[in-house]
Amino acid sequence: MNHKKLSKFDTKIYSAIEKEKQRQEQGLEMIPSENFVSPAVLEALGSILTNKYSEGYPGKRYYGGCEFIDDAETLAIERAKKLFKAEHVNVQPLSGAPANVAVYFALLKPGDTVLGMDLSHGGHLTHGHPVTYMAKIFNFIRYKTTSAGKIDYKQIEILAKKHKPKIILVGYSAYSREINYKKIQIIADKVGAITMADIAHIAGLIAGGQMNNPVPIFDVVTTTTHKTLRGPRGGMIMCKKKWAKIIDKAVFPGFQGGPHENNIAAKAVAFKEALEPTFKTYAKQIMKNAKILEQEFKTRNYKICFNGTDNHLLLIDLNNKNLSGKEAQEALDKAGITVNKNMIPDDPRSPMDPSGIRLGTPALTSRGMREKEMKIIAGWIDQVIINRQNDKKLAEIKKQVVKMTKKFPLYK
Numbered sequence: 001m002n003h004k005k006l007s008k009f010d011t012k013i014y015s016a017i018e019k020e021k022q023r024q025e026q027g028l029e030m031i032p033s034e035n036f037v038s039p040a041v042l043e044a045l046g047s048i049l050t051n052k053y054s055e056g057y058p059g060k061r062y063y064g065g066c067e068f069i070d071d072a073e074t075l076a077i078e079r080a081k082k083l084f085k086a087e088h089v090n091v092q093p094l095s096g097a098p099a100n101v102a103v104y105f106a107l108l109k110p111g112d113t114v115l116g117m118d119l120s121h122g123g124h125l126t127h128g129h130p131v132t133y134m135a136k137i138f139n140f141i142r143y144k145t146t147s148a149g150k151i152d153y154k155q156i157e158i159l160a161k162k163h164k165p166k167i168i169l170v171g172y173s174a175y176s177r178e179i180n181y182k183k184i185q186i187i188a189d190k191v192g193a194i195t196m197a198d199i200a201h202i203a204g205l206i207a208g209g210q211m212n213n214p215v216p217i218f219d220v221v222t223t224t225t226h227k228t229l230r231g232p233r234g235g236m237i238m239c240k241k242k243w244a245k246i247i248d249k250a251v252f253p254g255f256q257g258g259p260h261e262n263n264i265a266a267k268a269v270a271f272k273e274a275l276e277p278t279f280k281t282y283a284k285q286i287m288k289n290a291k292i293l294e295q296e297f298k299t300r301n302y303k304i305c306f307n308g309t310d311n312h313l314l315l316i317d318l319n320n321k322n323l324s325g326k327e328a329q330e331a332l333d334k335a336g337i338t339v340n341k342n343m344i345p346d347d348p349r350s351p352m353d354p355s356g357i358r359l360g361t362p363a364l365t366s367r368g369m370r371e372k373e374m375k376i377i378a379g380w381i382d383q384v385i386i387n388r389q390n391d392k393k394l395a396e397i398k399k400q401v402v403k404m405t406k407k408f409p410l411y412k
């Protein structure tokens with residue numbers, strides 16, 4: 001990466017970027033929502049497309065001079081359609097949360113009901129957490145997972161019949177198992193609900209053909225482009241033709257202003273990468289790596305929420321290890337391993353100091369790490385948790401972490 005001008009003009013920002021680059025290079029990034037984009041994606045993001053206003057959609061803009069912007073946005077749309085078998089795609093949402101808000105505004109009136117997953121069972125803040133404005137406008141009802149860790153389809157059907165939701169919402173941030181979209185669609189049909197999936201976390205695994213794809217089945221599917229999909233920070237909405245007009249209107253002019261076309265071009269580049277056969281291998285390896293971590297942790301008597309993983313992430317309940325998620329996160333940070341503290345289903349502790357940690361494999365897999373490294377890393381995580389009060393031991397593990405990362409360079 002060339003930062004010649006920046007390093008001369010703004011030493012403070014340049015220094016922040018260089019330090020962050022070093023942190024990314026020398027640490028083990030295991031936050032499951034994070035990833036490393038390719039240099040080609042970075043180049044599109046840093047391109048002069050950022051200079052252009054282009055309110056509207058390809059062929060129907062409010063500004064002149066949009067012919068090349070139209071080319072880029074149309075490529076992003078066509079590639080996303082191919083990747084997910086979508087009838088209609090809107091690539092303008094600025095991120096995952098605005099994509100969800102735009103869908104709510106498109107399909108709901110104030111006071112309407114949404115049936116979504118309980119947040120401690122894996123749902124996302126934008127699925128109606130009381131701290132969000134959406135929760136003040138719409139009525140969110142929650143379903144949970146069963147004690148075996150599966151989505152409780154029976155409970156969904158009972159709640160759907162009772163509350164007659166306008167939308168049934170699936171798709172999660174901390175849930176690690178597969179989703180049966182057909183079952184949900186059948187329930188929705190019985191009560192006349194619209195089906196919505198938020199595949200923010202697993203979009204790359206779906207694009208890589210490794211997990212069920214809700215796009216051909218559901219009415220509306222939202223996603224981020226920066227998690228397993230390995231694109232720039234951004235959002236996207238896919239829907240059936242029938243919803244295309246009201247979804248597009250809700251994104252612009254309903255909710256957002258001018259689209260970020262540098263970002264949309266970077267999305268197009270990421271989709272091209274995801275259409276390559278090697279992306280399938282990548283998605284497969286993410287899941288193999290997560291499975292190895294699951295086995296390694298189970299052997300060491302860790303309690304895995306939902307009984308294991310079918311995707312890229314693990315939610316670990318630390319109650320039997322006598323420490324909180326926050327303590328584990330802080331100790332792992334000292335060893336150069338980045339995870340996040342997370343609520344477990346019906347967590348008895350507080351969100352700021354919950355019982356669990358959430359970790360995943362997309363970023364490590366992007367670096368080229370495989371089964372062998374996962375086994376070593378699981379051992380280090382266990383050692384950090386056992387020796388959490390021993391700063392000397394944590395520093396020793398950090399040295400080994402740095403040594404391993406040198407074998408898997410980022411942005412050479």
Ligand SMILES: *Cc1c(COP(=O)(O)O)cnc(C)c1O
Pocket residue numbers: 033095096097098100123124126171172173198199200201224234235
């Ligand atoms: C990450 C995530 C979002 C929000 O995405 P942002 O880009 O952070 O706004 C929405 N839904 C789910 C399920 C997510 O995991």
